[in-house]
Amino acid sequence: MSEIRVESLVKQYGDTTALDGVSLAFPPGSFTALLGPSGCGKTTMLRLIAGFEAPSEGRVFFGDRLVADPKRQLPPEARNVGVVFQSYALWPHMDVAENVCYPLRARQVASADIPARVAAVLDIVGLGDFAQRRIDELSGGQRQRVALARCLVAEARIILFDEPLANLDMHLRSAMVDAFRDIHRRTGATIVYVTHDQAEALALADRVAVMSGGRLLQAAAPQEIYRSPADAAVAGFVGRGSLISGNTVHNSGSTSTIDVAGHRVAARSLGEPTGAVKILLRPEALRIATDGLPATVLDSVYRGAVHEVRLALSGPGQQLLVDSTEALATGERVHVAVSDAWVVPGA
Ligand SMILES: Nc1ncnc2c1ncn2[C@@H]1O[C@H](COP(=O)(O)OP(=O)(O)OP(=O)(O)O)[C@@H](O)[C@H]1O
Numbered sequence: 001m002s003e004i005r006v007e008s009l010v011k012q013y014g015d016t017t018a019l020d021g022v023s024l025a026f027p028p029g030s031f032t033a034l035l036g037p038s039g040c041g042k043t044t045m046l047r048l049i050a051g052f053e054a055p056s057e058g059r060v061f062f063g064d065r066l067v068a069d070p071k072r073q074l075p076p077e078a079r080n081v082g083v084v085f086q087s088y089a090l091w092p093h094m095d096v097a098e099n100v101c102y103p104l105r106a107r108q109v110a111s112a113d114i115p116a117r118v119a120a121v122l123d124i125v126g127l128g129d130f131a132q133r134r135i136d137e138l139s140g141g142q143r144q145r146v147a148l149a150r151c152l153v154a155e156a157r158i159i160l161f162d163e164p165l166a167n168l169d170m171h172l173r174s175a176m177v178d179a180f181r182d183i184h185r186r187t188g189a190t191i192v193y194v195t196h197d198q199a200e201a202l203a204l205a206d207r208v209a210v211m212s213g214g215r216l217l218q219a220a221a222p223q224e225i226y227r228s229p230a231d232a233a234v235a236g237f238v239g240r241g242s243l244i245s246g247n248t249v250h251n252s253g254s255t256s257t258i259d260v261a262g263h264r265v266a267a268r269s270l271g272e273p274t275g276a277v278k279i280l281l282r283p284e285a286l287r288i289a290t291d292g293l294p295a296t297v298l299d300s301v302y303r304g305a306v307h308e309v310r311l312a313l314s315g316p317g318q319q320l321l322v323d324s325t326e327a328l329a330t331g332e333r334v335h336v337a338v339s340d341a342w343v344v345p346g347a
């Protein structure tokens, strides 16, 4: 049985439809990243699961228990859900331990049990030595860890994160990504993690749910979202790559032969595509070679590990991104060998 299930969820704010019929189940212990552009309904989804908002239509279940429909909602405090938002709402004048033990005092946990539980969660987030430090004497990353500890101390089965790393710099973010992975492993909690950072989503989650305009576009393992996006919107939103026009020549099982400007490309496909299609080409599946798609170099940008080369294929607006170990000169004519491609459904 799923830990959380949302069914045909709709949330209307006046004329704005923030959620437009989303159905999704979250298995126990799963780590789902909700990914999508600003305004697509990610925070709204968390607020409905936590119980801060009522659905306009549809239902929310925890296990087989109905916790919300448009008529009745279980209040947030009765749902035992941990929530960590982007602004971590700590009490600046209290020290770290006082902030972290607050949910336990509010729930009237026996005071003899509190110090050990606080110490244990501070250890998990790497703040064991900071218990007596005031919040306003901590860095942004340390404050975020306190918010995390305060959420963990309640031992909720379900934890919701809304862009918890948005305020941190790149180095802290990657350290915190490791901390989240560790916390998930230790607690086994069911986690829903909102982000618009796709690298974070792909690195952390066992499943990525991509949303747009209040709708769910695709929910699948990170590798599948990346390799086999369900439509052009997911392909465009997740990872670098190019959508190239071609024509179906032949299908054989789950592989199609696609003609791109007179050259044959083997592409993975769903069903049996016919006629004009769009194929997704990721930079790492392309290589400058002596044979393959003919192209002209538009520009070459140094990215540290590689040069990202933008190429023009024949045909209007047809551009490719290729990672190359060497810089290439604008105007140079090259060929591109393709080792993997995906026929994007419906594109
Ligand atoms: N309380 C509210 N009243 C009116 N409209 C709202 C309210 N909350 C959200 N909305 C609207 O609902 C839509 C979805 O908002 P939501 O906050 O869920 O987006 P989001 O995906 O979390 O975006 P972001 O990445 O920018 O945080 C937006 O168009 C937003 O303006």
Ligand SMILES: [Mg+2]
Residues within 6 Å of the ligand: 042, 043, 044, 162
């Ligand atoms: Mg949001």
